[in-house]
Amino acid sequence: MEVLEKNRLEIVQEYLRKGMDYKAYSELVGQLAKTGKTTGPEQSEAMINYTKLSDRRMVRWEKTFKITDEVQERLNSLDKELIFLALSESWCGDAAASLPIIGKIAEASPNITFKVVLRDESLDLMDAFLTNGARSIPKVIVLDKDKSEIIGEWGPRPSIATKMVEDCKREHGKLTDEFKQELQVWYNKNKGQNILEDILELLALK
Secondary structure (H helix, E strand, C coil): CHHHHHHHHHHHHHHHHHCEEHHHHHHHHHHHHHHCCCCCCCCCHHHHHHHHHHHHHHHHHHHHCCCCHHHHHHHHCCCCCEEEEEEECCCCHHHHHHHHHHHHHHHCCCCEEEEEEEHHHCHHHHHCCCECCECCCCEEEEEECCCCEEEEEECCCCHHHHHHHHHHHHHHCCCCHHHHHHHHHHHHHHCCHHHHHHHHHHCCCC
């Protein structure tokens, strides 16, 4: 197990050097949406349209999500330097809903650095952090900078949405088109609060 953890840590550290900050990632998604392209090898119309949708959602969350004074106080109490490394792709709807919130959390704390890499360019990293055997994104890996230690991971969805997905799969055997719309409605109504709570809990700041 220790050998496996060491290998995972080495892979994480390698990709940290390649990672872009959240602002650069957001600008990349915006540029791709504008030019009718997407990240990843599949430049299909569907994937391009998903990227355009992601761009609109990210811009909206970046404008509307605010860190409250109470949350800011909790973030101020963070007494260690952390690095968040996210795996994402521009077409991913869950990433579009989650990464702007995580970006705001990182922005609010001088002790959090946030980097993003693209999944399809980082498959050895992705395969070290699978979700139920799948390359699900977004996946956020949390590293204690001083200790050079992986202290947690988050994703691909906030805890409430994860349960909704599990319930849908149990009932229908897959994610239905109706459910996918219902999930987006939930993200909009929840306004990023479940993501915020999950991250604060992961950082022991609840």
